[in-house]
Amino acid sequence: MGDYSKALEFYEKTLEIDKKTLPPNHPSLATSYNNIGAVYSAMGDYSKALEFYEKSHKIYETALPPNHPNLATSYSNIGGVYKYMGHYSKALEFYEKDLEITKIALPPNHPSLGTSYSKIGQVYNDMGDYSKALEFYEKSHKIREIALPPNHPDLATSYNNIGGVYDDMGDYSKALEFYQKDLEITKIALPPNHPDLATSYNNIGLVYSAMGDYSKALEFYEKSHKIREIALPPNHPNLATSYNNIGGVYYHMGDYSKALEFYEKSHKIYETALPPNHPNLATSYNNIGGVYNNMGDYSKALEFYEKSHKIREIALPPNHPSLATSYNNIGAVYYHMGDYSKALEFYEKSHKIYETALPPNHPSLATSYGNIGQVYNSMGDYSKALEFYEKSI
Numbered sequence: 093m094g095d096y097s098k099a100l101e102f103y104e105k106t107l108e109i110d111k112k113t114l115p116p117n118h119p120s121l122a123t124s125y126n127n128i129g130a131v132y133s134a135m136g137d138y139s140k141a142l143e144f145y146e147k148s149h150k151i152y153e154t155a156l157p158p159n160h161p162n163l164a165t166s167y168s169n170i171g172g173v174y175k176y177m178g179h180y181s182k183a184l185e186f187y188e189k190d191l192e193i194t195k196i197a198l199p200p201n202h203p204s205l206g207t208s209y210s211k212i213g214q215v216y217n218d219m220g221d222y223s224k225a226l227e228f229y230e231k232s233h234k235i236r237e238i239a240l241p242p243n244h245p246d247l248a249t250s251y252n253n254i255g256g257v258y259d260d261m262g263d264y265s266k267a268l269e270f271y272q273k274d275l276e277i278t279k280i281a282l283p284p285n286h287p288d289l290a291t292s293y294n295n296i297g298l299v300y301s302a303m304g305d306y307s308k309a310l311e312f313y314e315k316s317h318k319i320r321e322i323a324l325p326p327n328h329p330n331l332a333t334s335y336n337n338i339g340g341v342y343y344h345m346g347d348y349s350k351a352l353e354f355y356e357k358s359h360k361i362y363e364t365a366l367p368p369n370h371p372n373l374a375t376s377y378n379n380i381g382g383v384y385n386n387m388g389d390y391s392k393a394l395e396f397y398e399k400s401h402k403i404r405e406i407a408l409p410p411n412h413p414s415l416a417t418s419y420n421n422i423g424a425v426y427y428h429m430g431d432y433s434k435a436l437e438f439y440e441k442s443h444k445i446y447e448t449a450l451p452p453n454h455p456s457l458a459t460s461y462g463n464i465g466q467v468y469n470s471m472g473d474y475s476k477a478l479e480f481y482e483k484s485i
Contacts, residue, residue: 096135096325103127119162122151126169133173136329136365142173161204164193168211175211176329178371178407180219187211203246206235210253217253218371220412220449222261229253245288248277252295259295260413262454264303271295287330290319294337301341310341329372332361336379343383352383371414374403381421390429397421413456416445420460427467436467458484 107124114121129144149166156163171186191208198204213228233250240247255270275292282289297312317334324331339354359376366373381396401418408415423438443460450457465480 096131100128100131103131117151117154119151119155122148122155122162122166124148125151126166129169129173133169133176135325136176136327138173138177138367142170145169145173159193159196161194161197164190164197164204164208167193168208171211171215175215175218177367178218178369180215180409183215184212187215201235201238203236203239206232206239206246206250208232209235210250213253213257217257217260219409220260220414222257222451225257226254229257243277243280245278245281248274248281248288248292251277252292255295255299259299259302261451262302262456264299268296268299271299285319285322287320287323290316290323290330290334292316293319294334297337297341301337301344304344306341306345310338313337313341327361327364329362329365332358332365332372332376334358335361336376339379343379343386346386348383348387352380355379355383369403369406371404371407374400374407374414374418376400377403378418378421381425385421385425385428388428390425394422394425397425411445411448413445413449416442416449416456416460418442419445420463423463427463427470432467432471436464439463439467460484 103124107121107128110118110121110124125144125148129141129148132138132144133141145166149163149170152160152163152166167186168190171183171190174180174186175183187208191205191212194202194205194208209228209232213225213232216222216228217225229250233247233254236244236247236250251270252274255267255274258264258270259267271292275296278286278289278292293312293316297309297316300306300312301309313334317331317338320328320331320334335354335358339351339358342348342354343351355376359373359380362370362373362376377396377400381393381400384390384396385393397418401415401422404412404415404418419438419442423435423442426432426438427435439460443457443464446454446457446460461480461484465477465484468474468480469477
C-alpha cells in the first residue's frame with residue numbers, strides 16, 4: 093500500500109505501450125493518463141496530477157458519449173485536484189459537472205452518486221459553509237446506507253465527513269460520536285497500515301485536542317503518525333498534517349520548543365508539496381506565529397501571522413472562519429504589545445466574520461467576545477468590557 097513510485101513506473105510503462113498500439117483518442121489511453129494523474133494526486137504533486145487528468149479528460153470528451161460515467165469520473169478527479177490546491181470555486185464547478193452526469197447515467201441509489209454528493213459536501217466544508225456541507229454529506233450517507241454493506245469503507249468515510257462538520261461547528265461530542273463510528277468500520281475494513289486508518293485516528297485526536305484532553309489527543313495523533321510514516325512518501329502533505337497536529341498538542345501543553353520543532357517539520361513539507369497560496373501553508377505560518385506569540389517574541393509572531401493572513405485573503409472566501417482566526421491572532425499580538433486601538437480593530441474584524449460564519453453558540457464566538465472585552469478592560473472602559481464579557485459567558 094502506498095508504493096507510489098512503483099505504481100507510477102507501472103502506469104508509465106502501460107502508457108508507453110498504449111501510445112504505440114492504440115489510436116490517439118482511444119479510451120484506454122485516457123485511462124492510462126487518468127491513472128498516472130491519480131498517483132501524482134496521492135503523492136501531493138497536484139500540478140502534475142492536473143496535467144495528466146486534463147490529458148485524460150480531453151480524450152474522454154472526444155471518445156465517449158456526453159453522459160458516460162467515465163466522463164463524470166474525469167470531472168470529479170479534476171475537481172479533486174482543485175480542492176486540494178485550495179481552489180474551491182473551481183473544485184465546485186467540476187464536482188457539479190460530475191454530479192450532473194452521474195444523476196443521469198446511474199440509478200438513484202448508486203454508490204457513485206453518494207460519492208458525488210460527498211465531494212460537493214467536502215468543498216462546502218472547506219469553504220466554511222457548514223450547513224451546506226452537512227446537507228450534501230447527509231444525502232451521500234443516505235445512499236450509502238441503502239447501497240453498501242455495513243462495514244464498507246465508504247460508509248466509514250461518510251461517518252468521518254459528518255463528524256468533521258460537527259467538529260468544525262464546535263459540537264465536539266457529536267463529532268466524536270461520528271468519528272468513532274468511522275474508526276470502528278475502518279479497523280475492520282482496511283489493512284492496519286492503510287492511510288485512511290491514520291486519518292481516522294488523526295480526526296479523533298483533533299476532537300480530543302479541541303476538548304482540551306491533550307494526553308488523549310497525543311495518543312491518537314501518534315497512532316496516526318506511525319501509520320503515515322510507513323504508508324506515505326516523505327513529503328506527502330498528510331505527513332505534514334501529522335507533524336502539525338502533534339506540534340499543536342505540545343503548544344497547548346505549553347512546551348513551546350517541542351511545538352516549534354514539529355511545526356517547522358510540518359512547514360518544511362508543506363513548502364515542498366503545496367502551491368504557494370494553499371490554505372494549509374497559511375495554517376502552518378499561523379501556528380508558528382502562535383508559538384512565537386506565547387514565547388513573547390511579538391515581532392516574530394506578527395511576521396508569521398501576516399504571512400498566514402496574506403495567503404488566506406487570496407485562498408479563502410471573505411467570510412471563512414480561518415480568516416477570522418487570522419484577524420484575531422494579529423489582534424492578540426497588538427494587544428500584548430499594548431497597542432489597544434490596533435488590537436480592537438483586528439478583533440472586531442474577526443468578530444464580524446465569526447458572527448456570519450459560525451453558529452451562535454460556537455466556542456470561538458465566545459472567545460471573540462472575551463477578547464474584545466479584555467481590550468476595553470485594559471483601556472479602562474469597564475462598562476464596555478463588562479458588556480462583552482457578559483456576552484462571552
